Each structure stands twice: as C-alpha cells, then as structure tokens.
Amino acid sequence: MAAATTALRIGVIGGSIAGCAAAVAGSRAGADVTVYERSGAELQDRGFGIVIPPPLHRELVGSGYLDARMETAPVATRVWLTREPGGRSTRELARQSSPVTPCNWGLLWRSLRAGAGSGAVRYLRGEPVTSVGTAPDGRAVVTTARGEERYDIVVGADGHASRTRQLLAPGLTPEPAGYLVWRGAIPLSALADHPRELELLRGAWVTLGFPGGHGIFYLIPGAGDRLLAYAIYGRPPASPGVDADPGPYVSELAEEHFPAAWAEIVGHGTHRTTACHPVADLQVPRAARAPLLLAGDAAGVSRPHTASGAVKALQDALCLERVLRDEPTVGAALERYADERTAAGAHLVELGRRMGRAQVEGTPDWAAMGQAEVDDWFRGVLAGTRHYLYEQPGAGVTA
Numbered sequence: 001m002a003a004a005t006t007a008l009r010i011g012v013i014g015g016s017i018a019g020c021a022a023a024v025a026g027s028r029a030g031a032d033v034t035v036y037e038r039s040g041a042e043l044q045d046r047g048f049g050i051v052i053p054p055p056l057h058r059e060l061v062g063s064g065y066l067d068a069r070m071e072t073a074p075v076a077t078r079v080w081l082t083r084e085p086g087g088r089s090t091r092e093l094a095r096q097s098s099p100v101t102p103c104n105w106g107l108l109w110r111s112l113r114a115g116a117g118s119g120a121v122r123y124l125r126g127e128p129v130t131s132v133g134t135a136p137d138g139r140a141v142v143t144t145a146r147g148e149e150r151y152d153i154v155v156g157a158d159g160h161a162s163r164t165r166q167l168l169a170p171g172l173t174p175e176p177a178g179y180l181v182w183r184g185a186i187p188l189s190a191l192a193d194h195p196r197e198l199e200l201l202r203g204a205w206v207t208l209g210f211p212g213g214h215g216i217f218y219l220i221p222g223a224g225d226r227l228l229a230y231a232i233y234g235r236p237p238a239s240p241g242v243d244a245d246p247g248p249y250v251s252e253l254a255e256e257h258f259p260a261a262w263a264e265i266v267g268h269g270t271h272r273t274t275a276c277h278p279v280a281d282l283q284v285p286r287a288a289r290a291p292l293l294l295a296g297d298a299a300g301v302s303r304p305h306t307a308s309g310a311v312k313a314l315q316d317a318l319c320l321e322r323v324l325r326d327e328p329t330v331g332a333a334l335e336r337y338a339d340e341r342t343a344a345g346a347h348l349v350e351l352g353r354r355m356g357r358a359q360v361e362g363t364p365d366w367a368a369m370g371q372a373e374v375d376d377w378f379r380g381v382l383a384g385t386r387h388y389l390y391e392q393p394g395a396g397v398t399a
C-alpha cells in the first residue's frame with residue numbers, strides 16, 4: 001500500500017485511547033487520518049489508573065507512540081491481602097512477581113493525543129459522527145454536521161457503547177456480570193496518616209480479598225502529586241441509585257470487610273475522582289470487514305480484572321500499523337487485522353470471566369489461604385493460558 005500514488009484516507013470515530021492510537025498507527029503507515037471526537041471538552045481529566053505491561057510501554061515509547069517523558073509508576077510485585085479473621089488488622093496471603101507499568105489515564109491520553117497531533121492527522125473535537133455508510137465504490141462514507149467525507153478505511157474507536165460496532169455485529173449487546181466496580185483516586189498528600197500502606201504501594205500493587213469481591217490498589221502519577229488509584233469489585237447494594245453517588249456505599253462495604261487501615265483509605269473524603277460502573281463484557285465475532293475496522297472497546301470489552309482494555313487498544317493500533325505496511329490491499333490488511341485482533345479479544349473476554357468468577361462471584365475463603373493456595377488457585381484460573389499480571393504464579397518474587 002505504501003506504493004499508492006495518493007495517500008490512503010482513514011477516518012477514525014472516537015478520539016480517546018483507541019482512536020488516538022489508531023491515528024498514530026495510520027499516520028505512521030503513511031495515511032491521511034481524520035479523527036472525529038464527539039466531546040468538545042479535553043479528555044484528560046478522568047484521572048483513573050491504567051496498568052499496562054512494561055514491554056508494551058517500552059515498545060510504544062521506542063516506536064514513537066508515547067512520549068518517553070510521560071510519567072509512570074512501575075512496580076514489580078503483587079501482594080495479596082485480606083482482613084485478619086475476627087479482627088481488623090491486615091493479613092498478607094501471598095506475593096507474586098508481577099511487573100506492571102501503572103499510568104494515569106489522562107497522561108496516557110495526552111501523550112497519544114500529542115502523537116496524533118503531528119503529521120497527517122486532523123483531530124476534530126466536538127464533532128459527533130451521525131452515520132457511517134458504504135459508497136458504491138466500496139469506500140466508507142462518514143456523515144457529521146459538516147457534511148459527508150469518504151475514506152478507504154473507517155476505524156470505529158467509539159468505545160463500549162459503539163454505534164459503529166452495530167454495522168459489523170448488529171444486535172450484539174453486552175453481557176452483564178451481575179456486579180459493580182467502584183473506582184477512585186486519592187492524592188498521596190491526603191494519606192499522610194497511612195505510611196505503612198503507602199510504603200507497601202511504593203513497591204507493589206495490592207489485591208485485597210473480601211467475601212463477595214476484592215479491591216485493587218496501586219499508585220499512579222498525577223499532575224504533580226502521585227495518586228492512589230483503586231478499583232473495588234462487589235455485588236450491588238440492595239437499594240438502587242448508588243451510581244449517582246458511589247462514595248457512601250463503597251465506604252460502607254470497605255468498613256464492613258476491609259482491614260481498618262484500607263477501609264479508612266477508601267472512606268477518605270477527598271477523592272479526586274469516583275465512579276461506579278456495572279461490569280459487563282462483549283466481543284464482536286469479527287473485528288473488521290472492509291472498509292470498517294473496530295478498535296479498543298468498540299471491538300470488545302473484557303471484564304476489567306484483565307487490566308487489558310487500553311492494552312488491547314494499543315495493541316490494536318500496533319497491529320493496524322503493521323498490516324497497513326505489510327499487506328498489498330486494504331482488503332488484505334483488514335482481513336489480517338480481523339484474524340489477529342478478534343482472537344486476542346475473545347481470549348481476554350474468556351479470561352476476564354474466569355477471573356470474575358474466581359475473584360467476585362465465587363470468592364475463596366481468603367483467610368484460609370497462603371502463598372501456595374493463592375498460586376494454585378490462580379494457576380487454575382489461568383487454565384494454561386498466560387497473562388501479564390500473573391506471569392507465572394509460584395515462580396516467586398523477582399524484585
């Protein structure tokens with residue numbers, strides 16, 4: 001395709017993680033790229049944590065997708081905790097080698113957006129796409145309030161509620177897991193009375209098990225001050241309406257089940273951000289059919305236990321760049337993309353379900369477990385597959 005006399009034209013719907021990464025991929029492969037982002041506001045203010053594998057981070061920096069100066073908070077160890085039976089103190093169950101690169105969602109987006117702001121990328125903010133169709137010549141037609149434009153490829157990067165997905169997989173709907181996740185981020189300066197917990201988090205990320213769920217805690221960079229990011233998974237409260245104000249219920253949950261120190265952290269009143277989402281997943285049967293291609297959550301959503309939605313979006317972009325460079329036609333490039341990325345997404349959905357069953361729907365008797373039990377239990381969840389968060393349960397801590 002590099003030999004074509006005019007540059008390939010790619011339209012990207014959605015200018016978030018998947019959309020910006022796809023824009024960088026397209027421009028690096030020599031295409032003219034237009035990104036349509038519905039939101040008129042800057043997207044960088046979400047402030048949540050996003051964990052990615054260190055080798056992927058290195059690859060993205062090395063190949064110019066991410067700025068080497070983007071701050072991260074890498075750690076190499078995972079620590080499993082629970083509440084001491086009959087008490088309120090913390091009990092450590094296990095440690096595993098688990099090198100991860102935690103990022104701040106906003107800084108990650110800003111870095112990708114800067115990459116997509118150079119060269120042949122037009123980024124149109126406040127520009128919702130109202131429809132996508134196919135012209136008689138096989139090219140895609142994107143309609144917005146400013147009119148129609150034609151593209152050789154349209155990337156649907158319009159997130160978990162993607163409308164572009166409906167063109168490739170009509171009627172596909174998310175499968176609810178039946179439980180919720182609460183997310184928050186707290187400036188470390190507000191946690192000065194928790195030196196032990198912060199010391200632990202400077203070298204490790206933490207999973208805290210409780211009956212009916214678990215919480216994940218890790219540090220991420222902030223704008224200046226570092227943040228403690230958390231995600232807590234558990235069953236919904238009996239009374240509805242918690243989505244409107246997620247704070248009080250999750251504090252009660254933590255108060256009931258967490259060791260006192262961790263409950264205090266969750267109950268802290270100065271959260272920078274809190275949100276609550278029902279957990280659900282889905283996967284398209286095929287991630288591309290020329291001239292359409294899906295990337296990021298538009299192509300598939302796994303339960304967040306895999307910490308892989310943004311990872312997948314970034315890998316989608318690397319794959320897109322590779323197939324555009326290697327394949328002779330748009331059709332061949334998108335077929336190869338679909339082969340590779342559909343399988344990767346389906347694997348994550350399956351793994352996310354196994355993790356959700358083990359860590360939320362049917363939690364073990366955490367208090368009865370130690371290192372060997374945690375390692376064995378997680379080997380069972382992996383079921384012979386590999387995942388970057390659980391390199392080799394039982395291999396021991398390397399750093």
Ligand SMILES: Cc1cc2nc3c(=O)[nH]c(=O)nc-3n(C[C@H](O)[C@H](O)[C@H](O)COP(=O)(O)OP(=O)(O)OC[C@H]3O[C@@H](n4cnc5c(N)ncnc54)[C@H](O)[C@@H]3O)c2cc1C
Nearest residue numbers: 014016017018038051129158159296297307308309310311
């Ligand atoms: C609790 C939790 C923890 C997570 N932790 C991790 C983690 O540690 N690691 C990880 O890799 N992933 C993680 N994820 C997943 C990750 O956050 C998402 O997979 C990722 O952010 C999705 O990015 P996206 O660009 O595909 O979608 P989105 O960020 O949803 O972006 C879609 C964009 O499309 C735009 N859009 C929609 N419709 C239109 C339209 N018609 N026209 C124009 N624009 C449109 C929207 O405005 C939006 O900006 C987590 C998710 C959750 C819920």
